[in-house]
Amino acid sequence: FFFLKKKNGIRYLVCDWISDVFSPDLAAGLSTVATPVPGGWRLRGEKTAITAAVHAKAALVYAREPGTTRSAGISCFLVPLNQPQVKASHTAAMGCSPLGWGSIAFDDVFVPADHLVGEYGRGLAEALGHFDFSRPALGLMCLGAAQASLDEACAYAVDRQAFGRPLAGFQGVSFALAEHATLMEAARWMCYRALWLRQTAQPHTAQAAMSKWWPPVVAKDTIEAAMKVFGNLGYSAEMPLQQRFRDVMAYLVADGTAEIQKRVIATVLMGRVAAT
Incomplete structure (x- = not known):
């Protein structure tokens, strides 16, 4: 996780994670989908084992375009988490308690085109x-x-x-x-x-x-x-x-x-x- 500083000087905690639920293979197992729509994408899927999942204001989410396989078609998106289609839940752990470990589910979350991070398909x-x-x-x-x-x-x-x-x-x-x-x-x-x-x-x-x-x-x-x-x-x-x-x-x-x-x-x- 890291802090993203906005123009007004306020810093926001941002988490990032790749692994989907029950998918240890980062390439073949990535099932979170980013479907292209006018003006951006809609994300659907669930990420797990995320540091700061319950504290972050935004997340770097890795998702694939429908129909792609392995590493092809995977991109990174900056997703604000204060949306009704986003649900974050805490996972009780035996250690590292202050990190706010947990999972985040995305249910048809809209991500505007200017929230793409890096090169499309190279996430x-x-x-x-x-x-x-x-x-x-x-x-x-x-x-x-x-x-x-x-x-x-x-x-x-x-x-x-x-x-x-x-x-x-x-x-x-x-x-x-x-x-x-x-x-x-x-x-x-x-x-x-x-x-x-x-x-x-x-x-x-x-x-x-x-x-x-x-x-x-x-x-x-x-x-x-x-x-x-x-x-x-x-x-x-x-x-x-x-x-x-x-x-x-x-x-x-x-x-x-x-x-x-x-x-x-x-x-x-x-x-x-x-x-x-």
Whole structure:
């Protein structure tokens, strides 16, 4: 999601999403339809797993022209959500609660011609290009939560006494934290490199996919290790560790699961044969 600033200086929250209900394949499964009508289009369909679905004032909606298949005919439209034909509903989630996760249904919603975003029929290609930025960015976001957890665990291990000495004096504790610190450093630089490649206009689709599937796993495992260092306190709802763990879990799925990312990487390495 992002903020769109109007001429009067007011900023409006805008959400965007591609996936249709029960359609994980972005190209073949996209069933939301944009039917051409005089002056624009009429949209019909439902989008799911949308960040800020219940907070946004408008949405970037990806829909296809009737009769088209795969990526052909998919366009992006800016759709105001304050229309009676639009229904947004909240989805209760185990984490990331402030994001207002949910679904949006469009029932013959009119979209004027000047609300087309980008080139007509090229919406999916443009969205996939954005994934090459958002995937390493999400990886870094997960690592940020994990770094805070690691820092807290290290400080606690120094202060907490057990069997006459600090927890940090036990290699079962200190070595585990050292290992997670090492993995996090590697994962962080993986994300940085993907973003650097993007900034310098070099191919980076595979690196972006790597930055999406592995760093969130590293982050989740690091937070879990930090929870164990804190013992029963780590499992307490009063501690932030459990919230971070649940929040990071969301990004094992958001913007594509590890399996999808590995498919992307394999396709870059070996061509389309790896995607069949």
